[in-house]
Amino acid sequence: MAKLNLNRVEMPRQDPEKRGKNFNEVALGYSLEQAKEEASRCIQCKKRNCVTGCPVGVDIPDFIQAIRDGDMPEAVRILKSKNALPGICGRVCPQESQCESTCTLAKKDAPIAIGRLERFVADWERANMPQADSSPPAKPKPSGRKVAVVGSGPAGLTAAADLARLGHGVTIFEALHVAGGVLMYGIPEFRLPKEIVQAEVKFVASLGVEIKLDSVVGKLATLDEILAQGYDAVFLGTGAGLPMFLNIDGENLNGIYSANEFLTRVNLMKAYKFPEYDTPVKVGKKVGVIGGGNVAMDSARCALRLGADDVYIIYRRSEAEMPARREEVENAREEGIQFKLLTNPKRFIGNDKNWVTGAECYEMELGEPDDSGRRRPVVKKGSEFVIDVDEVIVALGTRPNPLISSTTVGLETTKYGTVVADEETGKTVKDKVWAGGDIVTGSATVISAMGAGKRAAASIDEYLRG
Amino acid sequence: MYKILLREDLVPGIHLFKMAAPAVAQKAQAGQFVVVRIDERGERIPLTIADWDKNEGTVTIVFMEVGATTARLALLKEGDAIADFVGPLGVPAEIENYGTVVCVAGGVGTAVVAPIARALKNAGNRIFTILGTRSKDLLFWEDVLKSVSDRLIVTTDDGSYGRKGVVTGPLKEILESGEKIDRVVAIGPVVMMKFCSLTTAPSGVRTIVSLNPIMVDGTGMCGCCRVSVGGETKFACVDGPDFDGHKVDWDLLAARQRIYIEEEKCAYDEWQKSHAA
Numbered sequence: 001m002a003k004l005n006l007n008r009v010e011m012p013r014q015d016p017e018k019r020g021k022n023f024n025e026v027a028l029g030y031s032l033e034q035a036k037e038e039a040s041r042c043i044q045c046k047k048r049n050c051v052t053g054c055p056v057g058v059d060i061p062d063f064i065q066a067i068r069d070g071d072m073p074e075a076v077r078i079l080k081s082k083n084a085l086p087g088i089c090g091r092v093c094p095q096e097s098q099c100e101s102t103c104t105l106a107k108k109d110a111p112i113a114i115g116r117l118e119r120f121v122a123d124w125e126r127a128n129m130p131q132a133d134s135s136p137p138a139k140p141k142p143s144g145r146k147v148a149v150v151g152s153g154p155a156g157l158t159a160a161a162d163l164a165r166l167g168h169g170v171t172i173f174e175a176l177h178v179a180g181g182v183l184m185y186g187i188p189e190f191r192l193p194k195e196i197v198q199a200e201v202k203f204v205a206s207l208g209v210e211i212k213l214d215s216v217v218g219k220l221a222t223l224d225e226i227l228a229q230g231y232d233a234v235f236l237g238t239g240a241g242l243p244m245f246l247n248i249d250g251e252n253l254n255g256i257y258s259a260n261e262f263l264t265r266v267n268l269m270k271a272y273k274f275p276e277y278d279t280p281v282k283v284g285k286k287v288g289v290i291g292g293g294n295v296a297m298d299s300a301r302c303a304l305r306l307g308a309d310d311v312y313i314i315y316r317r318s319e320a321e322m323p324a325r326r327e328e329v330e331n332a333r334e335e336g337i338q339f340k341l342l343t344n345p346k347r348f349i350g351n352d353k354n355w356v357t358g359a360e361c362y363e364m365e366l367g368e369p370d371d372s373g374r375r376r377p378v379v380k381k382g383s384e385f386v387i388d389v390d391e392v393i394v395a396l397g398t399r400p401n402p403l404i405s406s407t408t409v410g411l412e413t414t415k416y417g418t419v420v421a422d423e424e425t426g427k428t429v430k431d432k433v434w435a436g437g438d439i440v441t442g443s444a445t446v447i448s449a450m451g452a453g454k455r456a457a458a459s460i461d462e463y464l465r466g
Numbered sequence: 467m468y469k470i471l472l473r474e475d476l477v478p479g480i481h482l483f484k485m486a487a488p489a490v491a492q493k494a495q496a497g498q499f500v501v502v503r504i505d506e507r508g509e510r511i512p513l514t515i516a517d518w519d520k521n522e523g524t525v526t527i528v529f530m531e532v533g534a535t536t537a538r539l540a541l542l543k544e545g546d547a548i549a550d551f552v553g554p555l556g557v558p559a560e561i562e563n564y565g566t567v568v569c570v571a572g573g574v575g576t577a578v579v580a581p582i583a584r585a586l587k588n589a590g591n592r593i594f595t596i597l598g599t600r601s602k603d604l605l606f607w608e609d610v611l612k613s614v615s616d617r618l619i620v621t622t623d624d625g626s627y628g629r630k631g632v633v634t635g636p637l638k639e640i641l642e643s644g645e646k647i648d649r650v651v652a653i654g655p656v657v658m659m660k661f662c663s664l665t666t667a668p669s670g671v672r673t674i675v676s677l678n679p680i681m682v683d684g685t686g687m688c689g690c691c692r693v694s695v696g697g698e699t700k701f702a703c704v705d706g707p708d709f710d711g712h713k714v715d716w717d718l719l720a721a722r723q724r725i726y727i728e729e730e731k732c733a734y735d736e737w738q739k740s741h742a743a
Contacts, residue, residue: 175685177503177510177550185687214552216685220489241687245699252692252699252718254725261688269509269682275736278509278535279682280729354721401686403704 006110009038016334020304023189023272026331027091027119035120039067042112045104050114053102055451056089056158058082060099060114067117076125079118084161084204085154085450087126087196088183090119093447094325126199139208140167145464148173148231149209150217150404153181154446155237155437157204158453159460163235164207166461173215173226176268181239182438183446185268186260188298190305191328194267218403223411223433233432233460236419237453240398240438246290250348251394255282255356259291259299259395266302284391286310288359290345291395292322293443297329299393300337311337312387316344316364316377342366344377346384348392358386400439418442426456434460467547471524476606479531480574481540482516488523490553496581497559497676497708500527501684503550504538511535512681512703515554516577525551528577534733537741555684556707560674563590565648568640569615570596570633570662572654576607578676579653580614586651587614594647595619596636598658602627633658634665641669649674652711656720663711675711677702679722694718 012028013019019026030038042064050060059078066075079086095101095115103111145168149160152174160170178184180197205211217223217238226234243258245251262281265271269279283306289299292315300311313332315322318341322329333339342364349358363383366375399417410430412420419435421428426436436452438444472484490500499514517526531537542548559582567586571579576597587593595615599605600623612618619636620628629636633654641647650673652662659675666673679691679702686704693702694715700706 175552176683177552214550215489216552216555219553219555219685220493241685243687243689245689247699252694252722254721258689261682261690264682264688270507274729275534275733277507278733280509280726280733282725282729354718403685 004043004105004108005041006105006108008041008110008113009034009116011113011116016336019190020301020335023305025193026190029123030116030120032124035067035117036070038113038117039064041105041110042068043104049102049104050099050112053099055098055447056083056454058099058118063121064112064114064117067121072121072124073129075121076129079121080125080203083118083450084158084207085200086118087122087200088154088192089447089450090115090117090122091192091196092187092445094445096326098447122196126196140165142169143167143464145169145232146171146230147460147464148226148234150223150226150234150236151175151181151238151437151439152179152201152211153183153237153239153437153449155239155439155449155453155456156181156235157201158450159235159237159436159457160209161204161207162454162457163460164204164209166457168461168464170208171210171212171231173217174211174213175216177213178268179211179213185264186295186298188263188267188302190301191298216403218407223404223408227432231432232464233434235426235453235456235460236404236428236433236435236439237437237449238401238404238439239449240418240443241401242399242417243394244396244399245394246345246396248345248347250350250356253348253350253356254354255284255390256348256392256394257282259289259295259393260398262299262393263295263302266306272302272306281306282391283307284389286312286389287391287393288312288314288345288387288389289393289395290314291397292317292324293395293397294324294328295397296393296395297324297332297337299395301332301335303391303393304335304337308391312340312389313337314340314343314345314359314361314387316342317374318342318366321366321374340387342377343387344379349386356389356392358388359392360384360386398438398443400442416442424455425459426452427459467549468551469547470542470544473542473544476528477604480528480604480606481531482526482528482577483542484524484526485548485551486523487525487551487553490525490551491518491520491523494518494525494554495558496561496585497578498554498556499684499707500525500551500553501555501681502527502539502548502552504535504542505549508538508549509535510550510682510684512555512678512684514578514676515581517581525553528574530574533730534737537734537737552684556703557705559585559651559676559708561585561589566592566594566646567649567651568594568596568637568647569611570598570637570650570652570654570658571611572598572633572652572658573600573604575654575658575676576611579651580607580610582651582653583611584614592616594640596621596633598622598633598654600624632661634661637662637665641666641671647671650711651675656716656723659711660714660716663714663716667712673711674708675714676707677709677714677719678707679719680725693722
C-alpha cells in the first residue's frame with residue numbers, strides 16, 4: 001500500500017491587507033495541478049464515510065478519482081448528478097463538520113480538501129464547458145405533474161432541480177427581483193461571487209424550471225390559491241428572512257442596521273458600488289457588529305471593505321462558543337476585525353440628531369451550560385462600559401417570515417415561527433405541502449437546506465407517482 | 467418587465483403611471499403599496515397604489531420627484547417598461563361602516579387617500595374630505611375626491627385656491643362643530659400627519675395615518691422601515707403602512723427618513739450631471 005500523504009494542498013488566498021479593501025473573492029481556488037495533487041491523496045476507501053457525511057450524497061470518491069485521472073468532464077457529470085449547485089457548496093458548505101469530518105484521513109488531521117476540489121470542478125466547468133455542453137444530455141419523460149416551489153434559495157433551487165430531473169413541471173415563485181435567496185442577498189461577493197450563483201441558477205433553469213420573480217406568495221397569491229391553480233404539490237423553501245433585534249433602548253437610532261438590511265444593501269443591491277448603483281449604505285468609522293455567527297463575520301468584513309477604520313465583533317460568549325465557521329473567524333481576524341468577547345450591549349446611545357454614538361455594554365462571564373449545550377453568559381454586575389461606535393449591525397439570527405404561514409389555512413407552526421415538517425420527508429401536516437430548509441429548522445446552513453430540498457423532492461416524487 | 471400604458475403629469479413634479487401588472491391588479495386593495503425598481507442598477511422604492519383595474523389588469527401609481535430614482539422614473543414615457551413592480555404589499559386599509567369619516571389628504575398623499583376614501587364611501591360612510599396643497603398649481607384630483615365625498619374643503623398654504631392655510635384648521639373646526647366624527651384618515655407629509663394627529667388627540671377620535679419610511683425589500687426582511695408605535699417597534703412594510711396616529715413616534719420617523727440625506731443629494735447631483743451630459 002502506498003504511503004499516506006498527509007500534506008493537504010493549501011488553497012491560495014488574497015493577501016489579508018489587500019483583500020480588506022476590495023470585494024473580490026478571498027479564496028482564489030486550486031490550479032489544475034494543485035487539484036490533481038490533492039485528489040491523488042484520496043485513498044478511495046471501500047466504506048465511503050465521506051458520502052455519508054454529505055447531506056446531498058455526492059459520490060465524492062468518484063469525482064475525486066475523475067480529477068486524478070484528468071477527466072474533468074466526468075468529474076463535472078458525477079458532481080452535478082447529485083448537486084445542482086457545486087460552485088456554491090464548494091465555497092460555503094462547512095465541509096469541516098460534514099464530508100471532511102468523516103473522511104478516513106481526518107483521523108490523521110489531514111482530511112482530503114473535498115470542498116476545495118468541489119469548487120475546483122465547478123469553476124473548471126464554468127471556464128471550460130459552454131452552457132450547451134453542460135446541460136443534461138436528455139430531458140426526462142414529462143410526468144404531467146406540476147409542482148410549485150416557493151423561494152429560490154438553496155432549498156428551493158435543489159428541490160426544483162431534482163423534481164425537474166424527475167420529469168415534473170416545476171415553477172419557482174421568488175419574492176425578490178433575482179433568484180438565489182440568501183445566496184444573493186446574504187452571503188457577500190468576496191465569499192460567494194454572485195456570477196457563480198447566477199450561473200448555477202441558470203443551470204437549474206436549463207433543466208426546465210420556470211422562475212417567476214417579483215412574486216410574493218401570501219400577497220400576490222396565497223398558497224391555497226396556488227394549489228387551486230392546478231399545482232399537484234408545493235414545496236416551501238422560503239428560509240428565515242425575518243431579522244431579530246435585541247429589543248433594547250436606542251435600537252431604532254439612525255446607523256443601526258439589522259444584518260439582513262446591511263447585507264441586502266451591500267450584496268443584493270450592490271451598495272458598495274454607490275453611486276454607480278442607486279442603493280446607498282452608510283459606512284461608519286467605528287462599526288460594532290453584534291453576534292458571533294457567519295452573518296456577523298460577513299457583516300464585519302463588508303463594513304471593513306466599505307472603509308470602516310475599526311470594526312468590532314461584539315459577542316456575549318467566548319470564542320469557543322462562536323457559531324461561525326473557524327475559517328471565517330480566522331479570515332476576519334487576519335483582516336483586522338477586532339473581537340470584543342464576553343461583551344453584551346445594554347443599550348445604544350445617540351446624539352440629538354438620532355444618530356448612534358455608542359454602545360453601552362456589560363462584561364459577561366460564562367455560567368452553567370444552557371439548552372444549546374454552550375455555557376450560559378451571565379452579566380457581571382456593575383461592569384457597564386461604553387464602546388464608541390457610529391454604526392451598529394445587529395446579527396442575532398433570523399426567523400421565518402410569517403407572510404406565508406399567516407395566510408395559509410392548515411399549516412402548523414412552532415412558537416419560533418418555523419413550519420412543522422417531517423424531518424425525513426419534509427411533509428407538513430397540510431395536504432400536498434412540503435417544506436424544508438431554514439423555514440423548518442430556523443437559521444442553519446446552505447447545505448442543510450439543500451439536503452432538506454433533496455429529501456422533500458424525493459418524497460414529492462413518490463407522492464406524485466403513488 | 468412591466469410596461470407603462472399611460473402617463474399623466476398631474477402637476478409639476480407629480481406624475482401618474484398606469485402600469486400593466488395583471489397579477490398585482492387582481493389582488494390590490496386600498497392602502498397597499500408596490501415596490502418598484504427601474505432597472506438593473508436601480509434601488510427598490512415603495513410607491514402607493516392609487517388605483518387598479520382587475521379587468522384591464524392595470525395598477526396606477528402616483529409619485530413625486532424627490533430624488534434621483536423618482537427623477538429617473540419621471541423621464542420614462544408611455545410604452546417604456548421598468549424591471550420590477552412587486553406587490554401588493556402591506557396590510558390593506560381597514561374599511562368598515564364607521565359612520566362619518568374625515569379624510570385629510572396632503573400633497574402627493576392625495577393619491578393614497580383617494581382609493582381609501584372611495585372604499586370607505588362604498589362601505590356606507592359619510593365622507594368629509596380636506597385636501598391641502600402648497601398652492602393652486604400643485605392641486606390634483608380635486609374632482610376624484612369630490613366624487614367620493616359628501617363635503618370637500620380645499621386649502622392652499624398661500625391662499626391661491628380654496629381656503630388659505632393648512633389642513634389642521636378645517637379639521638379642528640369640523641371636530642369642534644358638534645358633528646359626530648367617527649374616524650379620521652390623514653395621509654400626506656410626516657409633518658402634516660403629525661399635526662393632524664395632535665389636532666384630533668384631545669377629542670380621542672381614532673386617527674389613521676399611512677407611514678412612509680425608507681424601505682428596501684418591502685416584505686419584512688430587512689427592518690429598515692421600523693417605526694415606533696405605542697412604544698413598540700413595528701415594520702411599516704408588513705405591520706402597516708397604516709397605524710394609529712396618536713401612538714406614532716413622529717420624531718423618530720422624521721429622523722429615520724433623513725438617514726441617507728447626503729447620499730440622496732450625491733445621487734441626485736450625479737444624476738443631474740449625467741442627465742445634462
